[in-house]
Amino acid sequence: MNLARPLARGVSRISLNDPTFSDLAGVLTGVKPVTYTDCSPGDVPQLKSLCDRLKLNCLPVEEFLSKRWYHLVQGKTIFLLGRDAKTVKAAALAWRSPENNERWASILGYPECCIGMYMKWLNTLGLGDDLVKMSFYNTKTTGPLDFKLNNIFNYSSRLASGNPKDRLRYEKFIEFNREKSFPSKHVIGWHPCAYDCPESLKKADVIFSFMERHAPAYAAGLREALARPVLFWDKYRYAFLEGRSAAGTVSCKGVAFPRSLLSQALYRRIAMCDTIKAGPRQADFYRGGVLFYSARAGVPVLLGFAADRGRPRGKGASRSRPCGKTGGVL
Numbered sequence: 599m600n601l602a603r604p605l606a607r608g609v610s611r612i613s614l615n616d617p618t619f620s621d622l623a624g625v626l627t628g629v630k631p632v633t634y635t636d637c638s639p640g641d642v643p644q645l646k647s648l649c650d651r652l653k654l655n656c657l658p659v660e661e662f663l664s665k666r667w668y669h670l671v672q673g674k675t676i677f678l679l680g681r682d683a684k685t686v687k688a689a690a691l692a693w694r695s696p697e698n699n700e701r702w703a704s705i706l707g708y709p710e711c712c713i714g715m716y717m718k719w720l721n722t723l724g725l726g727d728d729l730v731k732m733s734f735y736n737t738k739t740t741g742p743l744d745f746k747l748n749n750i751f752n753y754s755s756r757l758a759s760g761n762p763k764d765r766l767r768y769e770k771f772i773e774f775n776r777e778k779s780f781p782s783k784h785v786i787g788w789h790p791c792a793y794d795c796p797e798s799l800k801k802a803d804v805i806f807s808f809m810e811r812h813a814p815a816y817a818a819g820l821r822e823a824l825a826r827p828v829l830f831w832d833k834y835r836y837a838f839l840e841g842r843s844a845a846g847t848v849s850c851k852g853v854a855f856p857r858s859l860l861s862q863a864l865y866r867r868i869a870m871c872d873t874i875k876a877g878p879r880q881a882d883f884y885r886g887g888v889l890f891y892s893a894r895a896g897v898p899v900l901l902g903f904a905a906d907r908g909r910p911r912g913k914g915a916s917r918s919r920p921c922g923k924t925g926g927v928l
């Protein structure tokens with residue numbers, strides 16, 4: 599990707615992944631003391647040269663600790679990047695043992711509240727609610743949700759390791775979206791504890807401003823992809839919608855990227871309707887004022903991501919859970 603404003607002398611072009619622009623922006627703005635990235639052997643010289651120019655330490659953590667990690671793509675190795683050499687080494691030592699998960703996450707710059715929620719999810723071994731639903735149920739804001747916290751198709755650290763079904767579904771999702779570079783399509787690289795988490799919003803604003811300053815066209819594309827209402831059934835079944843949502847109602851003009859594992863029948867219904875009303879007990883689909891479909895079992899939640907965020911977090915109850923059976927087959 600070409601940058602409108604170089605990151606440093608001689609850095610006017612970067613790759614979108616390894617590290618993601620989000621992670622790089624996090625480290626360069628100080629939002630993240632350290633970040634980590636997978637790197638193929640052939641790309642190592644390029645990564646090292648980038649770090650030299652940006653005055654970042656670049657530690658091959660597996661070599662440093664003599665510990666190999668599991669890699670989705672064979673041959674890749676993990677590097678830790680950060681401004682301060684001591685902090686990078688501290689991160690490496692924390693990464694070595696799972697008991698230091700929280701410490702590791704904190705050096706990566708994740709807010710404490712979000713780490714707390716993530717640890718709860720880890721304790722379910724991925725068998726409980728997906729992280730997106732956990733964040734949604736913790737959200738108190740009733741208005742639009744800031745697109746910068748949209749993590750729906752960020753599957754990083756969200757796969758249920760040891761669950762072959764989960765892996766299969768993820769691979770199918772990748773296959774469906776092969777043409778798009780979705781692993782980097784997020785503003786924050788962590789999973790927020792709520793879609794109005796003040797700490798995450800603060801950090802997301804800094805990262806996104808950096809993206810806008812250095813790559814305005816890319817930032818606009820990211821906003822375009824993420825600032826959308828989403829009907830969310832579960833981790834792999836959801837629909838990003840063309841249109842706007844307010845107070846549980848979406849004026850729907852069609853379905854947008856990415857293609858999830860939602861059934862063809864549901865995609866067809868969404869594509870045909872002009873209005874969707876989503877409540878805790880059912881989701882109703884209308885065309886020309888006429889109700890033509892009602893989802894009562896397996897009710898989706900509506901996540902109203904938009905370019906402008908809603909009212910700041912106030913007192914009040916969290917989002918209510920749908921009464922219908924979630925995750926059912928429609």
Ligand SMILES: [Zn+2]
Nearest residue numbers: 711712791795
């Ligand atoms: Zn949080």
